[in-house]
Amino acid sequence: MNNKEWPLWEVFIRAKQGLNHKHVGSLHAVDAQMAVENARDVYTRRMEGVSIWVVESKYIHANEPSEQEALFEPANDKIYRHPTFYVLPEELNHM
Amino acid sequence: MEINLEDVFQQKIDDEIKIEPRDWMPEKYRKTLLRQISQHAHSEIVGMLPEGNWITRAPNLRRKVALLAKVQDEAGHGLYLYSAAETLGMSRDEMLDELHSGKAKYSSIFNYPTITWADMGAIGWLVDGAAIMNQVPLCRTSYGPYARAMVRVCKEESFHQRQGYEIMLTLCTRGTPEQKAMAQDALNRWWWPSIMMFGPNDDNSPNSAQSMKWKIKRFSNDELRQKFIDITVPQAELLGLTIPDKDLKWNEARGHYDFGPINWEEFYQVVAGNGPCNKQRLKARVDAWNKGEWVREAAVAFAEKRARKESGNIEAA
Ligand SMILES: [Fe+2]
Numbered sequence: 001m002n003n004k005e006w007p008l009w010e011v012f013i014r015a016k017q018g019l020n021h022k023h024v025g026s027l028h029a030v031d032a033q034m035a036v037e038n039a040r041d042v043y044t045r046r047m048e049g050v051s052i053w054v055v056e057s058k059y060i061h062a063n064e065p066s067e068q069e070a071l072f073e074p075a076n077d078k079i080y081r082h083p084t085f086y087v088l089p090e091e092l093n094h095m
Numbered sequence: 096m097e098i099n100l101e102d103v104f105q106q107k108i109d110d111e112i113k114i115e116p117r118d119w120m121p122e123k124y125r126k127t128l129l130r131q132i133s134q135h136a137h138s139e140i141v142g143m144l145p146e147g148n149w150i151t152r153a154p155n156l157r158r159k160v161a162l163l164a165k166v167q168d169e170a171g172h173g174l175y176l177y178s179a180a181e182t183l184g185m186s187r188d189e190m191l192d193e194l195h196s197g198k199a200k201y202s203s204i205f206n207y208p209t210i211t212w213a214d215m216g217a218i219g220w221l222v223d224g225a226a227i228m229n230q231v232p233l234c235r236t237s238y239g240p241y242a243r244a245m246v247r248v249c250k251e252e253s254f255h256q257r258q259g260y261e262i263m264l265t266l267c268t269r270g271t272p273e274q275k276a277m278a279q280d281a282l283n284r285w286w287w288p289s290i291m292m293f294g295p296n297d298d299n300s301p302n303s304a305q306s307m308k309w310k311i312k313r314f315s316n317d318e319l320r321q322k323f324i325d326i327t328v329p330q331a332e333l334l335g336l337t338i339p340d341k342d343l344k345w346n347e348a349r350g351h352y353d354f355g356p357i358n359w360e361e362f363y364q365v366v367a368g369n370g371p372c373n374k375q376r377l378k379a380r381v382d383a384w385n386k387g388e389w390v391r392e393a394a395v396a397f398a399e400k401r402a403r404k405e406s407g408n409i410e411a412a
């Protein structure tokens with residue numbers, strides 16, 4: 001076994017114009033150009049995409065799963081951010 | 096009160112919450128998955144060899160493009176699965192090393208030879224058919240990256256089985272008597288190994304219960320095997336072929352087909368490395384890896400050169 005493993009890249013594909021790029025998986029490639037070419041072969045063999053983004057995996061930064069509560073729980077009790085919090089007369093129909 | 100991580104984990108599983116790479120997981124869950132996903136990946140990669148054997152000898156262009164596309168899909172399946180396995184903390188090179196050294200297993204079905212064109216039909220129909228039966232429940236497996244990879248795989252498998260069945264159908268309904276005999280011969284050779292693809296009987300499958308509890312697996316080996324047989328028997332009848340099992344019989348009371356005893360001795364022999372093609376398959380993979388060494392090195396050298404050139408251009412500007 002050698003230690004020359006090619007770097008890992010995360011692949012994001014835009015399925016069609018108007019949609020956002022979505023993470024589909026990862027692959028190994030020597031550089032960005034090869035990563036795009038490989039992503040085309042590995043992830044778009046059946047017209048799954050019209051645009052490919054690749055990002056070297058080491059540049060992805062994420063929150064710690066242990067921070068889950070601290071980060072996302074405060075949104076839980078802010079029901080006034082939702083339209084149904086506001087009580088309006090029936091006659092108003094669609095608002 | 097102390098929180099037991101393992102209880103929290105099991106609660107998530109019970110609530111059908113997927114486990115993602117950086118979540119806490121029991122070491123044994125990680126190890127079990129790593130073994131299963133990497134072996135699955137190896138099976139896709141080694142699985143290209145028996146069919147690759149016939150690409151240059153496909154009977155016409157339609158069959159050739161289909162077979163080529165199928166084999167390319169299998170390479171893709173291997174790559175989706177390797178990248179899912181890597182999220183559990185093992186490098187790609189380590190996994191390949193385990194395959195090449197013989198430490199890791201792959202599905203033993205690929206250790207059987209493909210001696211006639213009808214084998215391309217039987218493999219698509221039966222081997223991909225059995226794989227689909229195994230893989231569809233894996234789309235809901237508890238580990239997120241594995242489940243997502245399996246969704247992609249399952250979308251592509253249906254074409255594999257259909258092109259195989261079409262080959263059988265052509266041989267059986269439009270072929271000469273010799274061609275139909277060839278189809279029957281392929282069924283005779285591939286039937287039992289396909290049935291064995293579901294693994295040992297439930298009472299001989301010690302890790303199954305834990306895998307079911309962790310929802311890595313959703314159905315037992317025997318359940319899936321029975322389902323496969325029930326679905327496949329009418330398909331063989333439609334072809335006018337006979338399944339090589341004299342005990343095969345519809346059981347009205349069970350609502351299932353009864354079938355004859357499986358030769359587990361053969362299964363364990365093939366798993367142990369003594370199947371007809373084990374050595375040949377492994378050698379083909381090791382040779383491909385070794386002969387690709389210069390290509391991998393050249394690609395790195397070329398990327399470095401391109402990077403130097405680009406940074407040179409920036410400095411010059
Ligand atoms: Fe596959």
Ligand SMILES: [Fe+2]
Nearest residue numbers: 169223252255
């Ligand atoms: Fe397949």
